[in-house]
Amino acid sequence: MIRDLRLVPVALATWATALAVVLWPPIAGTAAVVVWCAAGALLVAAFLTRRGVLALAAVACAAAAVAASGVWLALPARATVAEALDGPVRDLVVHVTTKVEPTIGGVRFSGSATIDGATATIAVRLTGDAPDGLDLGARVTITGGGKPADAGEPAVATIFARSADVVERPPHVFGVASALRRGFVDDVVRGLPDPGGGLLPGLSVGETSAVSDELDAQMKASSLSHLTAVSGSNCSLVVGLAYAGCALCRLGRRTRIAVAGIVLAGFVVLVTPEASVIRAAAMSAIAMFALLLGRRGAGTAVLALAVTALIAADPWLATSFGFLLSAAATGALLLLAEPLARGLGRWIPRALALGIAVPLAAQLVCGPIIVLFAPEVALYGVVANMIAGPAAPIATVLGLLACLAQPIPPLALGAAAIAWLPAAWVAQTAATFAALPAARLGWGEGWLGFLLLALVGASCVVVICRVRPVWFRKACGGALALIVGAGAGSVALAGVAGPLTAPRGWSIALCDVGQGDAVLLRSAGRTAVVDTGPDAAAFERCLARLGVDEIDLAFLTHFDADHVTGVPALEGRARTIIHGPVSEQGDLDEARAVTSDVREGFAGHSGVLGDARWRILWPRAGSRAFEPGNDTSLVIHISGPDLPSTLLLGDLGEDAQQLLASASELGPVDVVKVSHHGSRDQSPALYAAISPRIALIGVGENDYGHPHPDLLATLARSGAAVARSDTDGLALVSIGSGDLTLWREHPPSAASARGARTPHNRRACDPRGAQRSRPPPRPKRRHGSRRALRRARRPRVPPPTESLRLRSTPTRAHRG
Secondary structure, three states, X not given: OOHHHOOHHHHHXXXXXXXXXXXXXXXXXXXXXXXXHHHHHHHHHHHHHXXXXXXXXXXXXXXXXXXXXXXXXXXXXXXXXXXXXXXXXXXXXXXXXXXXXXXXXXXXXXXXXEEOOEEEEEEEEEEOOOOOOOOOOOEEEEEEEEEEOOXXXXXXXXXXXXXXXXXXXXXXXXXXHHHHHHXXXXXXXXXXXXXXXXXXXXXXXXXXOOOOHHHHXXXXXXXXXXXXXXXXXXXXXXXXXXXXXXXXXXXXXXXXXXXXXXXHXXXXXXXXXXXXXXXXXXXXXXXXXXXXXOXXXXXXXXXXXXXXXXXXXXXXXXXXXXXXXXXXXXXXXXXXXXXXXXXXXXXXXXXXXXXXXXXXXXXXXXXXXXXHHOOEEEOOHHHHHHHHOOHHHHHHHHHHHHHHOOOOHHHHHHHHHXXXXXXXXXXXXXXXXXXXXXXXXXXXXXXXXXXXXXXXXHXXXXXXXXXXXXXXXXXXXXXXXXXXXXXXXXXXXXXXXXXXXXXXXXXEEEOOOOOOOOEEEEEOOEXXXXXXXXXXXXXXXXXHHOOOOOEOEEEEOOOOHHHHOOHHHXXXXXXXXXXXXXXXXXXXXXXXXXXXXEEEOOOOOEEEEOOEEEEEEEOOOOOOOOOOOHXXXXXXEEEXXXXXXXXXXXXXXXXXXXXXXXXXXXXXXXXXXXXXXXOXXXXXXXXXXXXXXXXXXXXXXXXXXXXXXXXXXXXXXXXXXXXEHHHHOOEEEEEEOOEEEEEEOOOHHHHHHOOOOOHHHHOEEOOOOOEEOOOOOOOOOOOOOHHXXXXXXXOOOOOOOOEEEEOOOOOOOOOO
16 A cells, blocks of 8 residues: 555645746746755755655656746746737637536637747637537637736637637548537437436537536536546546457457557547546556556556656646545545545445445545635535436446447437436436435634644544544544534425424514515415525525515615615516616526516505505606615515505605605504615605514615614614614514514624624614613612622613513504
8 A cells, every 4th residue: 555655745746836937927947956966966866865755856856847848848838928929919810628517698719820920729708609610629700808817727828719710620530520429419319318418428528518507507516517527437437438349359468558548539539638538648658558568557656657747747736626526536536435435334235335435435525625616515416316326327438339330320329318317316416316305504714724624534434434543533423412412403494494493473574684684474384585685695694594485576676785685585486576767678687587477566555465456656757856776676565464554665765754744644654664774865854754563674794884873773763673683693583463573693692792882782672562762760778688789789780581562552642
């Protein structure tokens, strides 16, 4: 085992040096000279002392020096091309060297460009559809605008192209591979049902152009996206089949290896040379070379040698996440899969233990790397890979056969039809696990998230593999149990247990979505939402916690971001959307993506929600008194036997509120959704007219002073109990037996402990809802023991409560 790991330090030294000089190019020359000198000195020392360790160190320094020298020599050409492409670009000839992949609104690819005799790699983002013939190996002319790339990027510049013309189609073998890929997608799998039909080219030849955005997201959420990235397993299958075919024909070992090598090279061209493909092909080539020499290459040594050779040849691979993930996953399978299988084998059958160990090893090593650019963890990735993994090789082999057999249509179509079944199995597995609660568990960002998840993975390995000493294993097990328990609790609260943490008989809910509005109304089992807040994820959490899966009616009062950013959370839930005036038609794009029933609302519109009746009071149809925005927000009144009389004021300012009061017969209401997050721009006369019993303020951390003390004072004069989402969190209003109940996620006492500073929050609330501004009287110094006197001096603090019951009594100043 130790002998197998001897080349790992060589690979790590080469990778570290390449990463340093690529990220900081000015040090490349110095680093190259220093490392070459170190390699020479170590080689002389190894020759004199006959020590293998010094020879290995000399090899490591030599490989690192090659990488540093490559960067140093490439710097002048890269600088020339980057400077020339900083600005408008016209008729630039680019030789395409990568796969052409679809992106939002166009395609992207990389290629080499030559300017003033200097050649360097550039990235191209083309707007619109790709021209016919644009593929690996083609030569195109592009026109657009260029921008130099940051240090560490393989491409020296990015060209945002407006047009691209194919000058030369992919030649010879590249043209054949391009025709096979295009024909496979356009002809062979076109008639197969989705999503299995679109996924099949990705599983077999890495062609993901037919994979829908929805399926792509599901594959990532279930940690199955690696199946569409051609890697070592695909190369091993192809090489193994070629070698076995030659063996059946009784060909010699050298012929078998030569044929397998040719087949491997053709496969790389067919699937395009991405980072993971290059790594897998290099490992296969090294393994076949070792076989040619009559030696058995250890997997770890082959991986280390492949990584060393590839990074020395192309130092910019050191910054490629794809290359890093591919190498890390392979190393995990070689080093961790067997120990994990032995550890799990103590509790479960050997076959099942090995089936769990393989995806578990890959996820434990790759998870921290993924967190660096996508701070989330695929919670069900191991199980999803266990279920989908066996189907992937079948789809790969049959799909590859269907792709290569296109000149014989019956064979190609038959193989594709059979391969569709395992491809559909993989797609359905991804969809099933992506739909489970907390399929993507949020995680810390950056290096802190990386280290934390790496520690979790290391703890798993220590516990499963029974690493000694025992106290260390127990400590890791305790930390792991604590983390898993906390994670399971978070998942449960975000899923099925969420509705259990709040009262179930609510009629009105004020969601805590930050500086914005999101209010839910419910009557007779029907639910409406008024605005969706500035954060779709926060709105989703509120809906999940309240157990809301269907929304019968959604009101979008106006189109400010703090009211409509969460509209995508309505997809699959909302049936009808009623919106306020729009300034441009693009405002409705997200709403129309949710439902086809999108209507504009004006004063006079009305309808029912369960047993309650709603009506729009503002704005007037055709009025031009205000531009679309805050002052044209929909103002909605709703009431019913199981829903308190409620007025929702949107973001109306004082002038619009005064016009509303003069145009509508507004009487006392039970609940008001305060306008504009409690800003100062309010009409005290309006609040005096409606005399609310409860005032809801959707507000978060802000620099505007919301809610303003003047508004809070106005509400206090009207006798309203105030619930604000920044200090109270989720607030629920329910009605029963003529009583209103206000439930706060954070009771007033807790809100005070959290640092609420407004005069309203410094006041205590008695159980009857009356604001008590005077502290209780101090006890008189009379008789009694010293202990009793100290007890009497303690301030009387009302017990924490999560509900505030408001009863109609003759003593109330407002409505009885």
